[in-house]
Amino acid sequence: MEIIGQIFLLIGSFSLMTAAVGLLRMPDVYNRVQTGTKASTLGAIMSFIGLAFMTYENWGEVNWVGRFLVLVIFILITNPVSSHVLMRAAYAMKIPLSKLTVVDKLKEDINNKVLEEPKDE
Amino acid sequence: MGNIVIYISITMLILTLLAGLIRFVKGPSIVDRVVGFDSMTITSLVMIGVIAYLSNRAIYLDVAVVYGLLSFLGVIIVAKYIQGGL
Amino acid sequence: MKTKNIFISFLVLLIGWFLLTWTLDMKSVLIGIGLTGMLAILFCGSCTIFSEIKLTPKAFAYTFIYLIVFMGELVKANIDVTRRVLSPSLPINPGIVKVETRLKSKMARLILANSITLTPGTFTLEVHDDAFYIHWIDVKHAEEAQATEDLVRKFEKILEEMYG
Amino acid sequence: MLRNLLIAIVLASFGFIFYNLYQSYEPQTELTGIAAHYAENGASEVGAANLVTAVVVSYRSFDTLGEITILFLTAAIISFFLKLSKEDEDKIITHRGTSEILQTASALLIPLIYLFGVYVFINGHITPGGGFQGGAIIASGVVLAIMANPNMTINHTVIIWVESISGVSVILIGVLGIILGGGFLDSTFTGYGLGEFGTIFSAGTIPVIYSLVGLKVGAEISNILNLYQKSQKEA
Structure with a gap:
């Protein structure tokens, strides 16, 4: 039990560190948000599951599992949503995409009047 | 054995916090700063979990839930603000 | 109701x-x-968000399958991110593609968007009616039909069984 | 250049001050006077596992009553200065539409946030937290609702009724303390008992008082938020 928890915790912290490296290395905002969100979500979930396993001795008396489960569910719902809102705001601010970008269908659709232009006040 | 794993993971978490801080200070646009800050928040959530495990106090996790909720709201409010009006 | x-x-x-x-x-x-x-x-008198799921045993079985598929994709996403971030040449090829979804239920669309955000290399950037605009870190197909086939279908099939 | 130099000087002097503070700091190893009394007898006299709660709601609950009054005055003053005209109330805010994902997620999260807030203030005596914190969590649910739907209206009548009734009930319970217990706002009634230590029905009337405080704080902060939202001028 304890060993499983420790492995999960290590994987989780390693994922968080990957997210941080991604934050530092990626060329533009959009790619940073991408790597940051994915890796940190999985990292946090893995770490919480690991910690929940590590406390197996007193599952009966103290509420470890329930609180860790609440945290995991909460992060699974909120983290992608907040990143999505943030990235949408970044696009509305017209922060330029990186030079490596190959295609931008959203721009094409705004130009073709399929979508309204995001207002930047 | 158990303690070594905890120390390794705490080291990694601190490195993550540092990287988030660098992005927070450097980041050319406001969105970069918010992303760096968000990454720092999630790392601190895991930190709170580790601290709760080390001091054997499950009730610290309630604090983590509230902190996560506040960071979620904070990111949404900043995102709303930078695209004009709350 | x-x-x-x-x-x-x-x-x-x-x-x-x-x-x-x-x-x-x-x-x-x-x-x-x-x-x-x-x-x-x-x-919750007027919020339909919790009750959109179909209350049949089949829907619950598909929920379980969905969880397994999703967890697999999440782990894959992380391996993918690690590989991309740690390789010295930074192999990225980003772009924004458009995909279509057939789902109508709000909850299913939320789950689909979150799943796309957490799967390898893709990120929901904008939602407009049936069109999802997705930032893809490594664009393989720029045209709509191919991208939809690649990114959306595997989740959509299961979600359709769950939410109808 | 000069600016950076100034910043560096300020930082260095702060570092010096904090280093000296840290050097001369000696942790107090023994509790003195009234603190020792609280720490020794708090659990047995009041029955709250969370000692802070015991101090705030039982020993020093008159202070808490004052804090609630201050919060009420703040809300009243803000609503006085942000007095809405008729057109403000009917105004429709037309910004860029909120993302559909955020709307759905907020519809999913808001009942859960309310549940968590209620949990925090009902379990104030056995977990960290209490009335003020729970009220703030409920108000953050209101913030999320406003973010997801800028044209949301909050029913004023309900808020005012919740606020007044919970405020009056706190005073009533305090008066009951004079009759049944040892004084105004005494949380341990004779004959009611303290209950089993660490369960939800322990610590006398603390859960009841905290629930009422939580409702009152939540209602007041929601009211302030609603006023700010409505009186916001078009950008």
Whole structure:
């Protein structure tokens, strides 16, 4: 039990560190948000599951599992949503995409009047 | 054995916090700063979990839930603000 | 319809209460039932968000399958991110593509968007009617049909069984 | 250049001050006077596992009553200065539409946030938290609702009734303390008992008082938020 928890915790912290490296290395905002969100979500979930396993001795008396489960569910719902809102705001601010970008269908659709232009006040 | 794993993971978490801080200070646009800050928040959530495990106090996790909720709201409010009006 | 909304919200909130308190003490359970009932009646009379799932055994089986598929994709996403970030040449090829979805239920669309955000290399950037605009870190197909086939279908098939 | 130099000087002097503070700091190893009394007898006299709660709601609950009054005055003053005209109330805010994902997620999260807030203030005596914190969590649910739907209206009548009734009930319970217990706002009634330590029905009337405080705080902060939202001028 304890060993499983420790492995999960290590994987989780390693994922968080990957997210941080991604934050530092990626060329533009959009790619940073991408790597940051994915890796940190999985990292946090893995770490919480690991910690929940590590406390197996007193599952009966103290509420470890329930609180860790609440945290995991909460992060699974909120983290992608907040990143999505943030990235949408970044696009509305017209922060330029990186030079490596190959295609931008959203721009094409705004130009073709399929979508309204995001207002930047 | 158990303690070594905890120390390794705490080291990694601190490195993550540092990287988030660098992005927070450097980041050319406001969105970069918010992303760096968000990454720092999630790392601190895991930190709170580790601290709760080390001091054997499950009730610290309630604090983590509230902190996560506040960071979620904070990111949404900043995102709303930078695209004009709350 | 309204009764069904309230009842399912009540069940979901009650599960939340048990997760938070983690006790079967009689008084705590009674207080929890009273409180969650009150919250459900006050706030969930018109919210259809919890009750959109189909209440059939098949839907529950598909929920389970979905969880497994999703967890697999999540782990794959992380391996993918690690590979991309740690390789010295930074192999990225980003772009924004457009995909279509057939889903109508709001909850299913939320789950689909979150799943796309958490799967390898893709990120929901904008939602407009049936079109999802996706930032793809490594664009393989720029045209709509191919990208839809690649990114959306594997989740959509299961979600259609769950939410109809 | 000069600006950076100034910043560096300020930082260095702060570092010096904090280093000296840290050097001369000696942790107090023994509790003195009234603190020792609280720490020794708090659990047995009041029955709250969370000692802070015991101090705030039982020993020093008159202070808490004052804090609630201050919060009420703040809300009243803000609503006086942000007095809405008729057109403000009917105004429709037309910004760029909120993302559908955020709307759905907020509809999913808001009942759960309310549940968590209620949990925090009902379990104030056995977990960290209490009335003020729970009220703030409920108000953050209101913030999320406003973010997801800028044209949301909050029913004023309900808020005012919740606020007044919970405020009056706190005073009533305090008066009951004079009759049944040892004084105004005494949380341990004779004949009611303290209950089993660490369960939800322990610590006398603390859960009841905290629930009422939580409702009152939540209602007041929601009211302030609603006023700010409505009186916001078009950008």
